[in-house]
Amino acid sequence: MEEIKSLVEAATHIVVVQADNPDADSLGSALALEHMLGDMDKQITLYCGVDIPTYLRYMPGWDRVVRDLPKQFDLAIIVDASTYTLFEQLEKTKQLAWLKSKPVIVLDHHAVVENRLDFAKASIIDGKYASTGQLLYELADKTGWPISKQTAEFLMTSILGDTQGLTNDLTSAETYRVMASLVEHGADRPMLEDLRREASKMVPEIYKYKARLISDTKFAADGAVAYVTVPQQDLNEFSPLYNPAALIQFDMLQIIGVKLAIVFKRYDNGKYTAAIRSTTQAPIAAKLADTMGGGGHPHASGFKIENCKSFGEAEKKCLDRAAELLSELDGNRPRLHN
Numbered sequence: 001m002e003e004i005k006s007l008v009e010a011a012t013h014i015v016v017v018q019a020d021n022p023d024a025d026s027l028g029s030a031l032a033l034e035h036m037l038g039d040m041d042k043q044i045t046l047y048c049g050v051d052i053p054t055y056l057r058y059m060p061g062w063d064r065v066v067r068d069l070p071k072q073f074d075l076a077i078i079v080d081a082s083t084y085t086l087f088e089q090l091e092k093t094k095q096l097a098w099l100k101s102k103p104v105i106v107l108d109h110h111a112v113v114e115n116r117l118d119f120a121k122a123s124i125i126d127g128k129y130a131s132t133g134q135l136l137y138e139l140a141d142k143t144g145w146p147i148s149k150q151t152a153e154f155l156m157t158s159i160l161g162d163t164q165g166l167t168n169d170l171t172s173a174e175t176y177r178v179m180a181s182l183v184e185h186g187a188d189r190p191m192l193e194d195l196r197r198e199a200s201k202m203v204p205e206i207y208k209y210k211a212r213l214i215s216d217t218k219f220a221a222d223g224a225v226a227y228v229t230v231p232q233q234d235l236n237e238f239s240p241l242y243n244p245a246a247l248i249q250f251d252m253l254q255i256i257g258v259k260l261a262i263v264f265k266r267y268d269n270g271k272y273t274a275a276i277r278s279t280t281q282a283p284i285a286a287k288l289a290d291t292m293g294g295g296g297h298p299h300a301s302g303f304k305i306e307n308c309k310s311f312g313e314a315e316k317k318c319l320d321r322a323a324e325l326l327s328e329l330d331g332n333r334p335r336l337h338n
């Protein structure tokens, strides 16, 4: 922390870097840093290699995130990621070398990753934090960085994002203590909840599309896996309006007996992706994604195959592995009535 503190003190222009899969934690952390360090008279640029998804655009300031590193800066802070795999855009756009030429700080709570970034000058990477926002709160608290009401609200948003509203098992006693402190710093949770709900509203045609996804849902592994496939045509028509996975996955997990919800996407150029979510009884999402070359958390993960030779075969491989992991789970603990 001392090292991080002095690197920040020495810098005037700081770039906050998100990975190619921005979420409420990474964006909340980035915006919190922007406010915090801005209050310390630092110049801040927010970078992300991809567009901020629409469902996150309820966070004021999302539109300040840019896709190019500035020509001049003297420190970078990477939030919520610590693997090369999530920074393909930097590589593709030949900006990785430029980033590496500067001192870099990594703040992340993904403790176990492949291809760990190896150029950080200082880092805090610790799985005990429910979110990068929680890590950042501790860092600010200990280094004396200012936490305004706005900063507190971004930190709270990032914690609520990764803990799904303090409901999943990333949430620790410390997470609640940090939430309490953020309330004391002025964060208004009910207001944040309203903002988030407002942002997740759908237009009527998406509501109807949801019905179609529900009727297209299939089951595997004796009803323990619910899955649906979204073809390119649907992606063209509906993806700009709403992420199909977010539209239906929570409902899939509400079906009795279902432990895994998978939304596959088939692209005409051969790309094949899946978003995987699991119930608290089945913390196997990351393991399943790993088999398919992806990764993530125990209850939320995904994979992407760039040039998939056969969608059918990939789907079968994924579903077979899901069934296998589920039966291992059943072997490990007594089966409850459902």
Ligand SMILES: [Mn+2]
Binding pocket: 025, 026, 080, 109, 130, 131, 132, 162
């Ligand atoms: Mn996170």
